Amino acid sequence: MDENEKIFLTRKQVLDAIRMDFVQYESQFDLYQELCPILTDSREFISQEGRNDCLLITRGKKSKTRRMNDQELGRYLLNTLKANSYPLSVLAEICSKVFRTTSWTGRHGKTGVNGIWIKTDMAFFKCRQCGNCCRNLNYQKDCTEKDYRRWKTLGREDILEKVMIIHHESIAPEYRIWIKLDSSQLYTECPWLVTASSKGRFECEIQDVKPEFCRQYPLTRKHADMTGCRGTFGQQCS
Template sequence: MPGRPAPPAVLLTTAEALAAIRCDLRMYGPQLDEFCSLAGALCGLAARPAEQGGVPGLELAPGAGAARGRFVPWEIAARWLCRALTRSHPGPEALARLCALVFGQRAEALPAAPGEAPRIRLETGMDGFACTRCGRCCLDLDYHAECDAEDVALWRRLGREDILAWVGREQGPEGPVYRIWRRPGTPLYAERCPFLRRVPGDTAFVCTIHDVKPAICRSYPGLRKHALLTGCKGFPRG
């Protein structure tokens, strides 16, 4: 009898897992419960969600003799936790525990084969996902993340000047960095994807560059948490 299929998962190098956690800390605004848990896990500090002058943040447990703990606004807390994460050099097991805490999914460190780097297996929680083509992810581009050099190389090979015209190029410390989608001939970025079209007579949308769309679009939403926090409609409402 066939067993249950394994839940969908990704394999991350330790560098990728660290980058994913840092990205999570900066991307979603004040995730105070998560920040408090990380303050404990990374720094051994007790903290609780708090607010001061309308700004959400963390209140660190008071030191001896103090009535109240120090308040840390959430944006500062996010940066501080990113630095603490880098400084703590977590091994694969510790990193898997941090991934589970941050992404709310099962994570485990896989034993590394001789000569290979360790990997973290992170379940994505994407079982049950079905894209409704609502277009939410492309109608409100609140990111202009780097697109891969491989994407740009593919578009050049295919002569897709129509796509390349919308790619911004900046000089990064390690070479060129490409960003999407920059209005041709301007320094301004589009608020919605220029390659999205509404299906005639329907509420659904279609990507007109689906076969060659950038890796960042192909991988969206990737994780259930990312889907839910970015308004994706691809999970049944329960």
């Protein structure tokens, strides 16, 4: 498999990536239900109670039932994951479920560290220019210092005037995009999204210098699936 079709994560990086996944996507009840027996060696399982609640049930003599909502359950599973030193083979199984892709144990070629390889499925991703990401993603807080500096260096005043800078006394400034010129309101849809010449397609007016966040989207196939991306992932797709 080509190097750019897979990524390597250390044990710590796996935990960070799973935490980010749980925070980023709400309502992953089906996933949590699959993970619970793996994380607890089948001592605990989850059943759904109504729309937002579930029951965490401990088997055995000290059987008990706890009611939790989806977020509490995510935190509980994450804490269980952090508190135990699972074999890498189990972590690989967990990664396959969380990231909806193939994961396996292995050694990093350069560092020699043991960890988890994760197939990214992104090597042949092709954007269909549907514009869904530009309309629906919550990108407002994802402008970075690096983006800002790049636009400064290029003298892109047209872009800079749509960036709000939030200054802080002791920490680095934060940036918000994109702000309407005649008010302090942020656009709800990206203002750089324009209709393309091909029917039903859209393009970015600042494609060559767009923010890093947009450049990297979608990070994974799951990211695409969870955020309404209509791109394709096969080598043969146009």
